[in-house]
Amino acid sequence: MTDTSPPPVASAPRKWRDxxxxxxxxxxxxxxxxGAAAATGWxxxxxxxxxxxxxxxxxxxxxxLFNYGFRSLRWHVFARKLGLPLTFGTNSLHxxxxxxxxxxxxxxxxxxxxxxxxxxxxxxxERTAPLVLMDRAADLSAMAIxxxxxxxxxxxxxxxxxxxxxxxxxxxxxxTRPAILSHLATLGHRATGHFTGRLTGRFARLFxxxxxxxxxxxxxxxxxxxxxxxxxxxxxxFAEGYAFHLLLVWMGADxxxxxxxxIFVFATxxxxxxxxxxxVGGAEAAMIALLSLxxxxxxxxxxxxxxxxxxxxxxxxxxxxxxxxxxxxxxxxHALENH
Numbered sequence: 001m002t003d004t005s006p007p008p009v010a011s012a013p014r015k016w017r018d019x020x021x022x023x024x025x026x027x028x029x030x031x032x033x034x035g036a037a038a039a040t041g042w043x044x045x046x047x048x049x050x051x052x053x054x055x056x057x058x059x060x061x062x063x064x065l066f067n068y069g070f071r072s073l074r075w076h077v078f079a080r081k082l083g084l085p086l087t088f089g090t091n092s093l094h095x096x097x098x099x100x101x102x103x104x105x106x107x108x109x110x111x112x113x114x115x116x117x118x119x120x121x122x123x124x125x126e127r128t129a130p131l132v133l134m135d136r137a138a139d140l141s142a143m144a145i146x147x148x149x150x151x152x153x154x155x156x157x158x159x160x161x162x163x164x165x166x167x168x169x170x171x172x173x174x175x176t177r178p179a180i181l182s183h184l185a186t187l188g189h190r191a192t193g194h195f196t197g198r199l200t201g202r203f204a205r206l207f208x209x210x211x212x213x214x215x216x217x218x219x220x221x222x223x224x225x226x227x228x229x230x231x232x233x234x235x236x237x238f239a240e241g242y243a244f245h246l247l248l249v250w251m252g253a254d255x256x257x258x259x260x261x262x263i264f265v266f267a268t269x270x271x272x273x274x275x276x277x278x279x280v281g282g283a284e285a286a287m288i289a290l291l292s293l294x295x296x297x298x299x300x301x302x303x304x305x306x307x308x309x310x311x312x313x314x315x316x317x318x319x320x321x322x323x324x325x326x327x328x329x330x331x332x333x334h335a336l337e338n339h
Contacts, residue, residue, distance in 0.1 A: 049303050056250055060311040063243040068316065070236035071139075072096060074229050078134050081220060084121060090330075097327035099320030102313065112324075119331035134220055134229070141226075142233025143265050146241065150262035158266050158290060241265055244308050251304055253296045263290045264308070284309060 072092040079091045086094075094117065098110040114128050144165045151158060151165075220226070241261035248260055255263075267290065271283025284305050291301035 047299075049307075051251055052247075052307070056246075057307075057311070060243045060247060060307070061315055063239045063246075064312050064315050066239045067236035067312075068096060068099075068319070070232050070239075071135075074138060074232040074236075075131070075135055077225075077229065077232075078131050078220070081225060082128070082131060084117065084123070084128070086117070086120065090120070093323060093327050093330065096319055097323040099316040100324040102317055102320065116327050116331040120334040130220065138226070138229040138233045139237070140269075142230050142237050143269055145230070146234060146237055147262060147265045147269065150241070150258045150265065153258040154256060154262050156259065156294075158262055237265065240312055243311065244304075247304055247308055248296075248300075251300050253291075253300050253304070255291075255294045255296065259294065263287060263294075266290065283313075 072095045073088075075095040076088045076091040079086060084091070094113045097116070098113040101110050101112055111125075111132065114125050114132070117123055117128050117131075118125070147165050151162075238261070241264045242257070244264040245257050245260035248254060264287070267283045267286040270286045271281070287305045287308075288298070288301045291304065292298065296304075
């Protein structure tokens with residue numbers, strides 16, 4: 001039976017908390033980068049920034065858009081496989097609009113996509129949650145493969161590169177295996193079921209929903225589907241890694257294509273594994289440190305890190321903020337029509 005109950009609407013305090021978190025994180029990143037730049041001297045940093053022409057910024061943004069476009073296509077492929085009766089345009093709107101919540105803890109805010117889908121189709125969270133799992137798993141597997149190949153072709157390695165690659169592949173494997181995910185959710189449900197507190201009660205209900213959602217993963221077991229999804233992810237994430245390589249070359253710090261991509265992907269994965277919203281802080285620190293190990297001075301590594309994060313993570317968030325209200329209005333309109 002189709003779940004047609006009215007979807008929950010975010011309260012005003014929650015909306016303000018989300019906005020405050022976004023603004024606070026952006027302020028912290030800017031403050032940290034400014035502080036690091038000040039420690040190396042403003043003149044050197046300013047000199048590096050002025051080396052880039054407007055068309056070069058546009059090229060970096062274009063490569064990021066290329067990545068987002070391919071990943072939107074992958075989201076649509078997963079959605080159609082799940083049986084969602086939505087067009088490519090609507091699925092893309094949901095996917096890109098969800099970027100507005102990328103800096104929420106664990107990126108859980110991106111689950112707003114499930115709310116939009118529920119409003120437009122009546123599908124409950126348990127039926128659409130596999131979309132999130134498959135999308136995250138495809139990203140992790142693609143990035144792990146790129147990192148492994150980049151490390152293989154670079155002249156020097158990265159400390160922790162192999163463990164990070166292994167963890168990414170392991171997580172991607174677990175979240176796409178219904179039996180394993182269901183078993184883990186059952187263990188979590190039992191663990192929290194022994195307590196009666198409000199918080200643990202919410203966790204218990206969450207684990208129960210994850211267990212039900214795990215059963216829907218079987219639809220994605222078709223041969224070749226994950227392969228196609230991984231190829232799409234490889235193309236998209238390679239584009240952003242290549243953008244980082246171009247940026248370094250333009251700033252006079254060519255360390256080779258393979259190593260540049262390895263540093264970008266490793267820093268992105270490592271930042272995500274810290275659990276920090278959007279990997280903020282961890283990714284930047286890892287990127288600057290790895291560039292320094294390659295002999296690139298802070299006067300170059302800091303502005304390079306700032307620019308690539310602005311043209312990837314924060315550009316995605318900007319796109320999400322533009323499309324978020326559109327997705328909200330469209331989904332509310334469909335919800336009213338369906339009721």
